Amino acid sequence: MTESPEHRGADHSGDRPGGAGTVTGGGRPRPDLEIVETRVYRGANVWSYEKAIHLVVDLGVLEDYPTNTIPGFTEHLLEALPGLREHSCSRGRRGGFVERLHEGTWLGHVAEHCALALQQVVGHDTRRGKTRQVKGQRGRYNVIFGYVDEQVGLAAGRLAVRLVDHLVEADPEFDFEAELDSFILRAQRTAFGPSTQAIIDEAVSRDIPWIRLNQHSLVQLGQGVHAKRIRATMTSETSSIAVDIASDKDLTTRLLGAAGLPVPKQESVRTPDQAVAMARRIGFPVVVKPLDGNHGRGVCLDLRDDESVRESFEIARAQSRRGTVIVESFVTGKDYRCLIIDGRMAAIAERVPASVTGDGTSTVRALVDLTNADPRRGVGHEKVLTRIKVDAAAEEVLAGQGHTLDSVPAEGEMVKLALTGNMSTGGISIDRTFEAHPENVEIAEEAARMIGLDIAGIDFICPDITQPVRETGGAICEVNAAPGFRMHTHPTIGEPQFIAKPVVDMLIPPGTPSRIPIVAVTGTNGKTTTSRMISHIFKGMGRKVGMTSTDGVVIDERLLIRSDASGPRSARMVLQNPRVDFAVFEVARGGILREGLGYERNDVAVVLNVQPDHLGLRGIDTVEQLADVKAVLVEAVPRDGHAVLNADDPLVRQMRRRCSGQVVWFSMAEPGSEERDMIDAHCRRGGKALVLQPTERGEMIVVRHGARDMQLAFTHLLPATFSGRARMNVQNALAAAAAAFASGAPLHDIRQGLRTFSTSYYLSPGRLNEIEVNGVNVIVDYCHNAPGMRMLGDFVDRLGDSLDSGHELGKPSRIGVVATAGDRRDEDMRELGEVAAQHFDVVVVREDEALRKRARGETSALVAEGVRRAMDAGSRCKQLEVIHDEIEAVHHAMSRANRGDLVVVCVDKHPLVMSELENWSPHAQAGAGAASADAPVADPDYYAPPTEA
Structure with a gap:
C-alpha cells in the first residue's frame, strides 16, 4: 500500500x-x-x-x-x-x-x-x-x-x-x-469474465484505452474513429451471418462437409419418433443435442437404444431455442477445443469431463466436495474452474458406470460426473497447443474460414490430436462463436497461452493508433470561445472534430446535445463516437470536482486564466485552491504532450512545474516585460511560445520556436477581435493558435482558421455577438463575473470610443444589461456591479431564471448594491434600473436607446434574446458579427441556454 x-x-x-x-x-x-x-x-x-x-x-x-x-x-x-x-x-x-x-x-x-x-x-x-x-x-x-x-x-x-x-x-x-x-x-x-479480462489486460499493456459500455461485457477499445468493440470474445469485426451459421449446428455440419472436412453424420428432427428413426438410419451409438444450444447444455452422448434416444430428445429440446434437435453419429475419442483467431490457430486444449478419482475410502459425494473445495473453482464462469454440479444428469452418468453418490470407488479409479468436457459443467483442460498435427491445425483453420468467424472455437473429437484425424478417425462436432478463453489462459495442466494478443493484434494492429488527439481547455473566462477557435481551425483542416462546451456536444459541426456539456460525461460521449478523429473539450471546475476529467489524459492542456469566480463551492474557498483544480488538466499531460499556459497570469505560470510534457507559453505582455524575459529564456532553450509583436502596420501574432520567429497574423485582421478592440479575443486567439501549433497544425492552416473565425451567432453563439437594431449597436455576450466584466468593459470602452468619434449628434450612451448566477458569493456579486458601473452610463440589473437557492430579487439587489457604491464614488454610471425578467430587461434597454447608442446584453438564454432582438424591428439587420443565414437566430431552440458546469 x-x-x-x-x-x-x-x-x-x-x-x-x-x-x-x-x-x-x-x-x-x-x-x-x-x-x-x-x-x-x-x-x-x-x-x-x-x-x-x-x-x-x-x-x-x-x-x-x-x-x-x-x-x-x-x-x-x-x-x-x-x-x-x-x-x-x-x-x-x-x-x-x-x-x-x-x-x-x-x-x-x-x-x-x-x-x-x-x-x-x-x-x-x-x-x-x-x-x-x-x-x-x-x-x-x-x-x-x-x-x-x-x-x-x-x-x-x-x-x-x-x-x-x-x-x-x-x-x-x-x-x-x-x-x-x-x-x-x-x-x-x-466482474468481467476471464475472456473479457484477458483482452482488456492485453490492451492496457499496450496503452490502449478502454471504456465499459454497459454493466456486462460490452467494452470499447480505443477512442473515436479508432474504436473497436468486444463483447466477451465477440468483436465488432465478427460477422453476424457467421454467428447465425455457427448457431445452426445442422447448417454448420453441411457447410463443413461440403468443404471436404471431417464431420459426423447428422440430421435435424422435431419429434421423438423422428429422432429414433434417424438414430436407426445413422446407426447406434448416437448423440442427441439441441440445434442451437451452447455450453454443452442438453447434449446427450453415446446413446445405444431407442428408449435412451426418446429420453434424450426431451432433454435436448428443452435447451433448443427453436425446438429442433440434432441426431448425429457418436464419434469416439478425446475432446479437443481448437481456438482460431483471425484465421490462424492460437491454442488447443484437451477437455476432460468433470470427474473424481477414487482413494478407496471416500464416497463419490465426499470426493466431489473435496474437488469443489479447490479455490480455483467457482460458480459459472467467475473463476478459472467451475464447481462440479451434482444433479440428476450427474447421477445418471454415475449409474452408467455402476456407481451412486454413496459408492466408494477403488483407489485410482476415475469416475465421470458428466459426459461432455465443457468447462462450464466442471471439466478441466490440458494444454495441447504445441502437440497438434499440422494437418489437424489446417482442418481447424479451414473450418473457421468456411463459417466466416474471426474468433472461432472448433470442437474436435479424435483419438489423438497428434495424429492426422483423416487417418485415425475423428470429426469436427461443433464450431462455436464467442468461444471462452479460460481453458487456454488458465489450463488445469500445462502452460497458459496468451491468446488475447492475437485478438488485440487483429482489432488494433501494432503500430496503428488507438487514441485520438485530445485538446482540453480550462480557465475562468474565455474557455468556450477558445475551444470554438481550436475546433474551427481543425475543421478547416478536414478533421472530424468532437467538441464539448457550455452550449452542448458538437460532432463534425452538428449539435447533438443542447445543454452544458463541459463535464466528464460529455467528454466520454465524444470519445465513444466512431466519427470523431479530433477532440476539443471545454473543461469546467464543476465537472473536475464532481467526477474528475472523465478520461485518462489529454495531449494538449490549455489554461487561460484563474480568477476569483465560483469560490465558496465544494470546498474551494481561495483562488489558489481554484488554480489547483484547473491544474488537473496540466497534470494529465503525458511526456509527449504540451501544456499551453498564460504567461501573464501568475497562478497559471506556476502550473509549469506540474507538467510532464513541454510548456508552450502565450503572452500579451510587451517586449522588455518580466513575462517576455521569461519567454525569451524559455525559447533560448528550444521552447515554444506565441507572443504579440508591435509593428508599423499593427500588432502581429508571432510564433516562436527556439531561435525561429514566424509571423502568424495581424490581430486587427482577425474578425473575432473587432479590429483588435476585443482584447479578450486577442488572448483567446493566442491560446487557440498555441494549442493548434502544439497539436501539429501547419501555420497556414492556423492562420486560415483564425482569419475565418468570427463571433457570428452561428460560430460563437452567446459570445460577443453583434447585431444592429434600428441604428442601435447591440452586443450579446455571456459575461457573468467581475473578471469577465473587466474584459468586456475594456472592449466596450474601445468600441464606444470609436462610435463616439463617428457620431455627429452628441456623445452616444452606453447601456448595459447585467446579471450573475446565484451561486456566487455576495462580495462577488457586488464587485460585478461595481465593475459594470465603471463602463456604462445606464445599468439595467436582471436575474437568471434559475435562482440557484437564492430568493427572487436577492442577486439583483446585491449587484445593484455594488452599482450604487460605484456611483457614489463617481463612476461613469448615472442611472440604475432593476428588472428581474431577462426579456423585459432587454425591452427596457432597447426602448431607452437612440440611434448610435451601444447596448450590451449579458445573457442567460441567448437564443431567446437574439430572437427578440431580431424581431424588435422589421428592419433589424445583422452587423459584422451577425448570425449566418444557415442558422436563423429567431429559432430559440437552435442552442440551449448554458447551465452551471
Whole structure:
C-alpha cells in the first residue's frame, strides 16, 4: 500500500501523533464514524492522477480516539482483514500500516486501508489511497482510494466504515463474514469474465484505452474513429451471418462437409419418433443435442437404444431455442477445443469431463466436495474452474458406470460426473497447443474460414490430436462463436497461452493508433470561445472534430446535445463516437470536482486564466485552491504532450512545474516585460511560445520556436477581435493558435482558421455577438463575473470610443444589461456591479431564471448594491434600473436607446434574446458579427441556454 505523490490538502490523519493522552472522554468510545458525502472520480482529479472514490467521513467522538487507545481494535481488525499486514502505507515497507495502527492512527485512515483491502480480497489490485482532514472542520476527513469497478469500490467503502464502527463497539446485527460473502458475490456479478479480462489486460499493456459500455461485457477499445468493440470474445469485426451459421449446428455440419472436412453424420428432427428413426438410419451409438444450444447444455452422448434416444430428445429440446434437435453419429475419442483467431490457430486444449478419482475410502459425494473445495473453482464462469454440479444428469452418468453418490470407488479409479468436457459443467483442460498435427491445425483453420468467424472455437473429437484425424478417425462436432478463453489462459495442466494478443493484434494492429488527439481547455473566462477557435481551425483542416462546451456536444459541426456539456460525461460521449478523429473539450471546475476529467489524459492542456469566480463551492474557498483544480488538466499531460499556459497570469505560470510534457507559453505582455524575459529564456532553450509583436502596420501574432520567429497574423485582421478592440479575443486567439501549433497544425492552416473565425451567432453563439437594431449597436455576450466584466468593459470602452468619434449628434450612451448566477458569493456579486458601473452610463440589473437557492430579487439587489457604491464614488454610471425578467430587461434597454447608442446584453438564454432582438424591428439587420443565414437566430431552440458546469 503506497500513497500517490500528488498530495494536496491538510496533513494525513495517520501522521498526527496518537497516544492515550489524546483521549478526552475516558472509557470506550461510541461507533460514530459515518459517511457524509460520496463522490466518484472517473478520471484524473484533484486528489489523484487516476480514477478514485472520495468519501467525506465524520469521526464524531472518535476524533479523540486513535487506534492505540481502543483495546483490541488492531488485533480484531487484522483478524478480519489479514491482507492489511501487507500494506506499506507511508512507511514504504511491508507491515508499515500495522506499525501505524500500533502507534496510533485515526479511524478515517483505517477506513481507507480497509476499503482497499476489501477490494483486494476480490482480486482488484488497487493500492492508491490517502486520507486528509477537511480544512477547518474538526473530525471530518477526506478519504480517497482507487478502484477497478465503481460499484465494487463504493460497496467496499461502505463496508469498511461499518467494519470500523463494529470493531469500536460490537454491533449484534452486523455479521462481518456474511457481509463479506455478500460483498464478494456482488463483485463477482459485476466482474468481467476471464475472456473479457484477458483482452482488456492485453490492451492496457499496450496503452490502449478502454471504456465499459454497459454493466456486462460490452467494452470499447480505443477512442473515436479508432474504436473497436468486444463483447466477451465477440468483436465488432465478427460477422453476424457467421454467428447465425455457427448457431445452426445442422447448417454448420453441411457447410463443413461440403468443404471436404471431417464431420459426423447428422440430421435435424422435431419429434421423438423422428429422432429414433434417424438414430436407426445413422446407426447406434448416437448423440442427441439441441440445434442451437451452447455450453454443452442438453447434449446427450453415446446413446445405444431407442428408449435412451426418446429420453434424450426431451432433454435436448428443452435447451433448443427453436425446438429442433440434432441426431448425429457418436464419434469416439478425446475432446479437443481448437481456438482460431483471425484465421490462424492460437491454442488447443484437451477437455476432460468433470470427474473424481477414487482413494478407496471416500464416497463419490465426499470426493466431489473435496474437488469443489479447490479455490480455483467457482460458480459459472467467475473463476478459472467451475464447481462440479451434482444433479440428476450427474447421477445418471454415475449409474452408467455402476456407481451412486454413496459408492466408494477403488483407489485410482476415475469416475465421470458428466459426459461432455465443457468447462462450464466442471471439466478441466490440458494444454495441447504445441502437440497438434499440422494437418489437424489446417482442418481447424479451414473450418473457421468456411463459417466466416474471426474468433472461432472448433470442437474436435479424435483419438489423438497428434495424429492426422483423416487417418485415425475423428470429426469436427461443433464450431462455436464467442468461444471462452479460460481453458487456454488458465489450463488445469500445462502452460497458459496468451491468446488475447492475437485478438488485440487483429482489432488494433501494432503500430496503428488507438487514441485520438485530445485538446482540453480550462480557465475562468474565455474557455468556450477558445475551444470554438481550436475546433474551427481543425475543421478547416478536414478533421472530424468532437467538441464539448457550455452550449452542448458538437460532432463534425452538428449539435447533438443542447445543454452544458463541459463535464466528464460529455467528454466520454465524444470519445465513444466512431466519427470523431479530433477532440476539443471545454473543461469546467464543476465537472473536475464532481467526477474528475472523465478520461485518462489529454495531449494538449490549455489554461487561460484563474480568477476569483465560483469560490465558496465544494470546498474551494481561495483562488489558489481554484488554480489547483484547473491544474488537473496540466497534470494529465503525458511526456509527449504540451501544456499551453498564460504567461501573464501568475497562478497559471506556476502550473509549469506540474507538467510532464513541454510548456508552450502565450503572452500579451510587451517586449522588455518580466513575462517576455521569461519567454525569451524559455525559447533560448528550444521552447515554444506565441507572443504579440508591435509593428508599423499593427500588432502581429508571432510564433516562436527556439531561435525561429514566424509571423502568424495581424490581430486587427482577425474578425473575432473587432479590429483588435476585443482584447479578450486577442488572448483567446493566442491560446487557440498555441494549442493548434502544439497539436501539429501547419501555420497556414492556423492562420486560415483564425482569419475565418468570427463571433457570428452561428460560430460563437452567446459570445460577443453583434447585431444592429434600428441604428442601435447591440452586443450579446455571456459575461457573468467581475473578471469577465473587466474584459468586456475594456472592449466596450474601445468600441464606444470609436462610435463616439463617428457620431455627429452628441456623445452616444452606453447601456448595459447585467446579471450573475446565484451561486456566487455576495462580495462577488457586488464587485460585478461595481465593475459594470465603471463602463456604462445606464445599468439595467436582471436575474437568471434559475435562482440557484437564492430568493427572487436577492442577486439583483446585491449587484445593484455594488452599482450604487460605484456611483457614489463617481463612476461613469448615472442611472440604475432593476428588472428581474431577462426579456423585459432587454425591452427596457432597447426602448431607452437612440440611434448610435451601444447596448450590451449579458445573457442567460441567448437564443431567446437574439430572437427578440431580431424581431424588435422589421428592419433589424445583422452587423459584422451577425448570425449566418444557415442558422436563423429567431429559432430559440437552435442552442440551449448554458447551465452551471
